[in-house]
Amino acid sequence: INYQSKVMPHREEQIARLQRELSDLxxxxxxxxxxASITIPELVQYITSHSNExxxxxxxxxxxxxxxxxxxxx
Amino acid sequence: xxxxxLTGEIETLKKKLAEEQGKLSDADLILSCQKIEPITQVNIxxxxxxxxxxxxxxxxxxxxxxxxxxxxxxxxxLLVWDAFTTNxxxxxxxxxxxxxxxxxxxxGQFVACGGLDNKCSIYPLLEEEPVTKKRLVGTHxxxxxxxxxxxxxxxxxxxSGDSTCVLWDxxxxxxxxxxxGHAGDVQALDLSPSESGRVFVxxxxxxxxxxxxxxxxxxxxxxxxxxxDVNSVRFYPSGDAFVTGSDDASCRLFDLRTDREVAVYKKExxxxxxxxxxxxxxxxxxxxxxxxxVLNVWDVLKAKRVAMLYGHENRVSCLRxxxxxxxxxxxxxxxx
Numbered sequence: 001i002n003y004q005s006k007v008m009p010h011r012e013e014q015i016a017r018l019q020r021e022l023s024d025l026x027x028x029x030x031x032x033x034x035x036a037s038i039t040i041p042e043l044v045q046y047i048t049s050h051s052n053e054x055x056x057x058x059x060x061x062x063x064x065x066x067x068x069x070x071x072x073x074x
Numbered sequence: 075x076x077x078x079x080l081t082g083e084i085e086t087l088k089k090k091l092a093e094e095q096g097k098l099s100d101a102d103l104i105l106s107c108q109k110i111e112p113i114t115q116v117n118i119x120x121x122x123x124x125x126x127x128x129x130x131x132x133x134x135x136x137x138x139x140x141x142x143x144x145x146x147x148x149x150x151x152l153l154v155w156d157a158f159t160t161n162x163x164x165x166x167x168x169x170x171x172x173x174x175x176x177x178x179x180x181x182g183q184f185v186a187c188g189g190l191d192n193k194c195s196i197y198p199l200l201e202e203e204p205v206t207k208k209r210l211v212g213t214h215x216x217x218x219x220x221x222x223x224x225x226x227x228x229x230x231x232x233x234s235g236d237s238t239c240v241l242w243d244x245x246x247x248x249x250x251x252x253x254x255g256h257a258g259d260v261q262a263l264d265l266s267p268s269e270s271g272r273v274f275v276x277x278x279x280x281x282x283x284x285x286x287x288x289x290x291x292x293x294x295x296x297x298x299x300x301x302x303d304v305n306s307v308r309f310y311p312s313g314d315a316f317v318t319g320s321d322d323a324s325c326r327l328f329d330l331r332t333d334r335e336v337a338v339y340k341k342e343x344x345x346x347x348x349x350x351x352x353x354x355x356x357x358x359x360x361x362x363x364x365x366x367x368v369l370n371v372w373d374v375l376k377a378k379r380v381a382m383l384y385g386h387e388n389r390v391s392c393l394r395x396x397x398x399x400x401x402x403x404x405x406x407x408x409x410x
Contacts, residue, residue, distance in 0.1 A: 011077070014077060015077060015080065017257075018077060018080040018081065018084065019080065020254065020255065021080075021084055021255075022080055022083055022084055022087070024255055024292065024293045024296065025084060025087050025088065025091065025296075026087065027292065027293075027294060028091060028293075028294065028295050028296060028333075029087060029090060029091045029094065031294065031295065031333065033094070033095070033098050033331065033332055033333045034098070034331040034332055035098045035100055035101070035332065036098060036099050036100055036101040036102075036329065036332040036334070036336070037100045037101040038331075039314065039329050039331045039332045040101045040102075040103050040106050040329070040332070040336065041101075041106065042312075042314065043103070043310065043312065043314060043315055043329065043336075043357075044103075044106060044107060044110070044375060046310075046311065046312040046314075046356070046357060047356050047357045047358045047374070047375065048110075050311070050355060050356035050357070051356045051358060053355060053356065054354050054355040054356035054358060054359075055355065056116070056118060056354040056355070056359055056395070057113070057354055057355075057356060057358050057359060059117055063121075064140075064141070064158060065121040065122060065157070065158070
């Protein structure tokens with residue numbers, strides 16, 4: 001059995017994987033970030049400005065899923 | 075470079091990254107929202123029951139027409155439903171079992187799906203017999219866990235048990251881009267609603283959620299604060315954040331621009347893994363399905379549970395809010 005050929009490829013794969021992990025991490029580290037004091041109010045603002053349209057928060061009468069009324073015009 | 079040197083550099087850089095992230099953490103979501111009116115009641119009722127699957131329902135996807143949906147099961151069936159009438163419009167028997175992934179195409183003309191066959195296949199719904207016109211989109215080296223059409227009917231993004239995601243061209247069956255970086259099975263993915271075609275997030279058994287640049291194939295951000303497998307991931311409607319659901323019984327909200335976890339949705343009494351997550355239209359409500367037969371509804375801004383929805387006999391395996399936000403469908407076994 002060529003022990004070397006069984007061990008080496010695995011180790012090379014491991015090293016390649018770690019190198020990719022390191023380069024991904026470097027990219028992540030150098031990313032531009034925005035202060036939470038700016039991003040969080042904007043996340044909240046999205047919700048408050050869309051709440052009226054959100055039928056599961058503010059139910060409206062036109063619910064396409066609710067049962068039809070019993071009287072129909074024929 | 076030797077393995078040890080690499081591992082050492084990685085550990086050091088992780089600490090530096092945490093420091094950088096900490097510097098900009100000058101506001102707290104929950105504290106910022108103390109003056110906002112809490113959600114006092116959630117009036118959600120079971121309106122329709124879609125019965126027809128014999129086996130466990132593993133995946134579902136709404137059509138952009140806000141009325142049709144596709145669901146797939148462990149016994150190899152794909153069903154297309156009219157959710158208004160509860161009629162089944164198509165029933166396709168797949169050649170494989172455990173169809174864990176399915177997606178409705180933006181035009182509504184196709185459904186893509188796959189599972190233990192390691193393949194993503196597409197079926198044209200307008201044909202007389204869709205099963206005869208099935209086309210192979212792509213093949214992984216392990217099971218297909220999730221798939222989504224990328225902005226049009228021409229491209230599909232897949233996530234697999236082989237730990238990779240791939241963007242495929244439907245017509246040619248060619249790989250446009252592959253995404254390597256997860257250290258375990260990919261379980262879920264979601265495309266950015268704001269960076270359409272440019273950014274997506276994936277999550278998996280390595281406890282991580284990875285954010286990807288679709289053009290370069292590179293992972294640009296990685297969040298690994300979960301304590302167990304991450305089963306589900308969904309973008310916040312603005313595209314600036316995403317939520318995950320995990321076997322560690324918590325859901326977490328990650329703010330992409332500040333590059334941090336900003337909320338955890340958990341409770342001592344919630345012990346079972348979360349398998350599926352989705353937001354209501356505005357992002358105010360987080361719907362989360364768990365392995366203990368329950369669908370918990372969380373107030374995103376207060377990190378408090380506001381309702382528990384029952385109505386399923388078993389584990390909630392998948393759920394999706396319809397595109398116009400008027401309803402929510404959750405599957406386990408035969409019922410929605």
